[in-house]
Amino acid sequence: MSAGVRHLYVHLPFCAHRCGYCDFVTVVGRRAQHAAYVEALLAEFELERELLAPELETVFLGGGTPTFTEPGELARLLRALPEAPETTVEANPETVTPELARLLHRNGVTRVSVGAQSFTPHLLETLERRAGPDAVRAAVYALRDAGFDNISLDLIYGIPGQSAADLDHDLSAALALEPEHLSCYELEAKPGTRFAHAHGAELTRQSESMESYFEQVVARLVGAGYRWYETANFCRTPERAGGRDLRARHNLAYWWGRDYLGLGIGAVSTVGGARWRNAPRLPAYLAALERGERPEREDERLPAELKLRELVMLGLRLDEPLALGALAGAIDRDGVERLERLGLAVRAADEGRETLALTSRGRFLGDGATALALA
Ligand SMILES: C[S@@+](CC[C@H](N)C(=O)[O-])C[C@H]1O[C@@H](n2cnc3c(N)ncnc32)[C@H](O)[C@@H]1O
Numbered sequence: 567m568s569a570g571v572r573h574l575y576v577h578l579p580f581c582a583h584r585c586g587y588c589d590f591v592t593v594v595g596r597r598a599q600h601a602a603y604v605e606a607l608l609a610e611f612e613l614e615r616e617l618l619a620p621e622l623e624t625v626f627l628g629g630g631t632p633t634f635t636e637p638g639e640l641a642r643l644l645r646a647l648p649e650a651p652e653t654t655v656e657a658n659p660e661t662v663t664p665e666l667a668r669l670l671h672r673n674g675v676t677r678v679s680v681g682a683q684s685f686t687p688h689l690l691e692t693l694e695r696r697a698g699p700d701a702v703r704a705a706v707y708a709l710r711d712a713g714f715d716n717i718s719l720d721l722i723y724g725i726p727g728q729s730a731a732d733l734d735h736d737l738s739a740a741l742a743l744e745p746e747h748l749s750c751y752e753l754e755a756k757p758g759t760r761f762a763h764a765h766g767a768e769l770t771r772q773s774e775s776m777e778s779y780f781e782q783v784v785a786r787l788v789g790a791g792y793r794w795y796e797t798a799n800f801c802r803t804p805e806r807a808g809g810r811d812l813r814a815r816h817n818l819a820y821w822w823g824r825d826y827l828g829l830g831i832g833a834v835s836t837v838g839g840a841r842w843r844n845a846p847r848l849p850a851y852l853a854a855l856e857r858g859e860r861p862e863r864e865d866e867r868l869p870a871e872l873k874l875r876e877l878v879m880l881g882l883r884l885d886e887p888l889a890l891g892a893l894a895g896a897i898d899r900d901g902v903e904r905l906e907r908l909g910l911a912v913r914a915a916d917e918g919r920e921t922l923a924l925t926s927r928g929r930f931l932g933d934g935a936t937a938l939a940l941a
């Protein structure tokens with residue numbers, strides 16, 4: 567296996583409570599176990615570190631709610647992990663006090679992704695979110711005061727009861743905070759969640775109108791000077807960012823099909839032709855690493871054809887044309903021609919290399935358009 571992985575994901579599963587729509591690997595509370603979990607993460611890091619390149623490009627602490635982790639333990643973890651030019655931490659607004667913001671900044675974090683979701687109280691209630699709009703604003707101000715110049719906000723749209731005017735209000739409120747980056751996700755009813763049980767049928771009924779909500783999101787953010795660089799992701803253009811490229815480099819690594827190492831419960835790794843996922847159970851994870859063993863994990867075969875298909879599917883989510891060269895085997899030529907005829911994709915030659923990109927229309931259709939391009 568290659569010893570050159572440049573992207574590290576670390577999963578911090580603890581949350582203050584479980585939001586009804588969420589199916590991420592989370593654990594509620596358990597403050598007494600935060601120290602043991604960080605210890606286990608560091609033990610797993612030691613077991614796997616030979617896979618990593620001497621210099622990393624990105625580190626991403628995701629959750630769960632990384633900023634709900636006991637502050638002393640979070641700081642210990644950040645200090646022990648390798649440095650990277652982009653080190654992101656996901657944060658829930660209500661956890662971001664001025665002290666916590668300073669702690670993150672002091673310990674090498676360069677980018678914070680704040681889960682705002684909405685700025686409309688009744689929609690936040692539907693989502694069972696604890697933080698109101700003022701908590702989101704306070705979190706962003708605290709991060710700015712601590713020195714952060716790369717803040718991302720997560721928004722969710724398509725919340726039951728959300729009107730187009732509500733969505734416009736959410737986008738305005740988010741833009742007023744001048745984030746460097748925004749992720750806007752259509753709400754999904756994840757099977758087995760309380761939310762799917764209560765609102766699943768409603769989401770299915772409204773799915774048709776979601777295309778116009780998606781278009782509203784893109785029009786508003788592009789109009790405000792953001793680059794729609796990935797299906798659900800936007801960043802300030804270099805002209806509005808002092809020349810900086812503010813795309814999320816960690817996520818770009820996934821979309822470009824780079825190798826990454828994941829640590830913690832439920833974390834996925836893809837290295838060379840192999841992919842594995844750590845088992846999601848906390849007690850077994852802690853026990854294995856206490857014994858100095860790797861945690862239980864599920865290995866997934868990643869045959870070359872599947873990897874190529876993934877590269878096409880993920881690559882077409884981006885706004886940069888995808889070079890087809892090595893991907894030719896995964897492409898259906900007739901499908902691509904149909905996409906072109908329908909105005910959903912364009913082929914071009916860039917310095918002699920054939921490229922494929924979805925048009926705006928194709929990007930709004932998303933996976934439906936991409937499926938046509940696949941062999
Ligand atoms: C790991 S999650 C949660 C991060 C953080 N704990 C929070 O709640 O803000 C990252 C993002 O995924 C999005 N997300 C989670 N569940 C979703 C769902 N069912 N549908 C759409 N987006 C979802 C949310 O925008 C969330 O901020």
Ligand code: SF4
Nearest residue numbers: 581584585588629630
């Ligand atoms: S949405 Fe965020 S805060 Fe809510 S349960 Fe999921 S990870 Fe935790």
